[in-house]
Amino acid sequence: MFRSPFPLTAVALAAVALPAAAAAAPGPLQxxxxxxxxxxxxxxxxxxxxxxxxAxxxxxGDRVTVVLAYRNTGAQPLAGVTLDNPIPRGLVYRAPAPGSAAPAVSLDGRRYAALDQLRVALPGGGTRAALPDDVTHVRWRLDRPLTAGGGGEFAFQAVLH
Structure with missing residues (x-):
């Protein structure tokens, strides 16, 4: 985990907060x-x-909110839109932001579910309930096609460590 005695600038923090989906090929989903x-x-x-x-x-110790904005800049609706966002190094997930839909969360970037449905394997056997500190990725899926020109935002709260 990133630990620095120096304050991070918003530019540095925002750079690591970019969603994985933003690295995809250019297209109508911005x-x-x-x-x-x-x-x-x-x-x-x-x-x-x-x-x-x-920021x-x-x-x-600062509480931050990471906001993921999306927009369909194309002329046709987009179906099956899924937005994945890894939790940036140095941040610890806390909860969905007020007013935002709750994301599915992951402890490994592969299996997603509601936090209360995930378990953490313990050394030596057994499991425990997953905690917000265990979350490494968040994911939102749009239930309906995203109309041309349509967009929105999702957000989650975290703490800088």
Whole structure:
């Protein structure tokens, strides 16, 4: 796991956050990602509000949200769209972001399911329930064809280690 005493820039973190699907051949499915960091601001009424801001500087312990945006730039609908995103090195998965569909998750990049359906093999035999810390990949599948010009976003929360 990546551990650095130096803050990462948003550019460095965003570079490792690009989804695997973005490396595919160019086509009508355009994918981008961005990293947002959780900030706290004091409101006029004295309460503390949480907000997301573009990650310009993040340090270990910061809570971030990785946003995966997708768009069909073609003239025809796209069927069977699956978006895979490895969890970038140095980040630990926590949960889907509020308002985002829950992804299927994987502990190895091959088998995907809901987190509560996955088990981790223990040395010497036996298994235990998978934890968010065990997640290495997230995946979303679109239930319907993506219309021409259509798009959307999925997001997950993580912590920088």
């Amino acid at each position: 994918i981008s990602s961005r990293v947002m960091v959780e900030t706290r601001a004091r409101a006029a009424d004295g309460t503390t509000r949480l907000a997301l801001a573009p 310009r500087r993040v340090v270990p």
